[in-house]
Amino acid sequence: MKPATVAKKLGIYLPAAPEEFRESEISREEFTALLESPPEWLTQLRNEGPHPRLVVAQKLGVSTSGLARAGAPDVMTTSEIKALLVEMPKWLVEERSVHAAVNEENARIKTERSAKAARK
Structure with missing residues (x-):
């Protein structure tokens, strides 16, 4: 590989x-x-670290798109991530909220599809 x-x-x-x-x-x-x-x-x-974008997003609880929207760096060390989590800037709070809402909606859709498939 x-x-x-x-x-x-x-x-x-x-x-x-x-x-x-x-x-x-x-x-x-x-x-x-x-x-x-x-x-x-x-x-x-x-x-x-330094950690790649996907890992940074996972550790911050946001999407990779959320990092891009916020203008956050794609590569961060663990200490930089921890500092952001302590500081909790406005963009991070907003992106975490958006990410949580998207995850909830995806879970709802998955549940509905499972229920629909079970009825068939």
Whole structure:
């Protein structure tokens, strides 16, 4: 697999990974080994960052679109994310509210579809 694919699956920011990881193809066996017993650099990246956009959005409880609308950086460290969660700027409160509403609506639709399928 390409390093970008593996980085996405691991939830890490590719430019922050070691050069040897970024420049080599990774087999499925190597990928499985990374998951089962992650090396120190992988553990550190997952714990401290920098984190890619998707992970930042998940940790903040917003969508990736919400990050873009707010003009927030796509890449943040864990300490930057924690500082934002403590500060709770207006944009973050609003985007978390929007994200929660969208999730509730999606859950409602899923429940309705399940009920409709069960009746058939």
